[in-house]
Amino acid sequence: MAPQRRSTTRQQLDFDYAAQGPSRIPRGHGRAPNGPPQPSSRRTPRRSRRESETEVGCCMKYSLFGFNVLFWLLGGLILFIGLYAFIEKRGLIQDLENVSSVHFDPSFALIVLGFVVFIVAFLGCVGSLRENNCFLLLFSTILLIVLLAEITCGxxxxxxxxxxxxxxxxxxxxxxxxxxxxxxxxxxxxxxxSELECCGGESANDWDNNIYFNCTGTERDQLIPEACGVPFSCCKGSGSSADVINTQCGFGARKTSLLSFNVHSKGCVNKMETWIRDNLVPIAGVVLFVLLIQVFGIFISLTLRADINRQRSKWLAQY
Structure with missing residues (x-):
């Protein structure tokens, strides 16, 4: 008797749904002809949690941010040191009056280098943190230009x-x-x-171009101690390992033989060439490391831009 009772109950439900009409049928269900209610094939699209979340890679985003924060701080430090040296050395007003010779000033080179590093790293920081496509494109473009310029110059x-x-x-x-x-x-x-153990460009006689060390062949050479001489850094034993440095060891050194004054006779250009040849492997390693850092920055910024553009396309398609 139990199975017949269940069948009667199911038929009674069908009859009740038919009597109440379609307006009383629960939402999301339909009724097949001469059968029980069936789930409707038309369902309200429900957005999954995965689709509602951003797909911009957090690893790429914060790696680029941290990478640029370090260089942003480094650029600010270099800029500060350059400005301090530039202003402290002779005073700001005098430096601005002598702009014509500013390109020979090492402090000015530090200012330019620090400013460029600071601005480029700032673009990378803001572009990655705010997911700004314009800043990321500008950052990667500048890095690419610098990279190509370095390779071309090399x-x-x-x-x-x-x-x-x-x-x-x-x-x-x-x-x-x-x-x-x-x-x-x-x-x-x-x-x-002192470190390369050299003197002048090609030879010690290049110091004849300095008004304090030149030889005029007049009585002045006898009155001025530095005349026909070289700086103390040209003397042998004047390197960083020397305990006491004789700052007058080069006075009048070019009046006679350089060997008698214990002065380096080779120029710094040839010494530089020899030093580069002897340290070619470490130099190549440093250059390769710098290039890889720039390639790493370009790769991460372009990957982050691609993630941002893909997510933006999905948002536009959904809304």
Missing amino acids: VLAYAYRDWVKDNTNKLIVQNIKEYREDPDLQDIIDGIQ
Whole structure:
């Protein structure tokens, strides 16, 4: 008797639905002819949680952000050091009056380098954190331009080695003229000559271009101690390992033989060439590391832009 009772109950339900009409049928269900209610084939589309969430990669986003924060801080530090040295050395007003010679100032080079690094890293930070396509495109474009410029300069420098050598010597001679005028430049020249154990560009006679060390062949050479001499950094044993440095060891060194004054006779251009040849592997490693950092930044920024554009296309399609 139990199975017949269940059948009667099911028939009674069909009869009740038919009597009440379609308006009383629960939403989301339909009734097949001469049969029980069936689920409707038309369902309200329900958006899944996965579709409602952003698909911009958090790993790429915050990796690029952290990568640029480090360089942003580094650029700010370099910029601060350059500005401090630029202003403190002779005063801001005098530096601005001598703009014509500013390209020989090492502090100005630090200012330019720090400013470029600071701005590029700032674009990367804001672009990644705010998912700004414009900033990310500008960041990757600048990095790509810098990367191509570095590779081009490296190839041209190798192809035109003699031209680079000649212009390096001209640059050293020009800086020799400004030796006493710029304390920072003086420290750089002394450091190079002491560490490379060299003197001048091609030879110690390049110091004849400096008004304090030149030889005029007049009575002045006897009155001025530095005349016909070289800086103390040209003397042998004046490197960083020396306990006591004789700052007057090069006075009058070019009046007679350089060997009698214990002064380096080789120029710094040839010494630089030898140093690069001897340390080619470490230099190549540093250059490769710098290039890989730039390639890494370009790759992450372009990948993040692709994620942003893909997610934006999905939003436009849904709404």
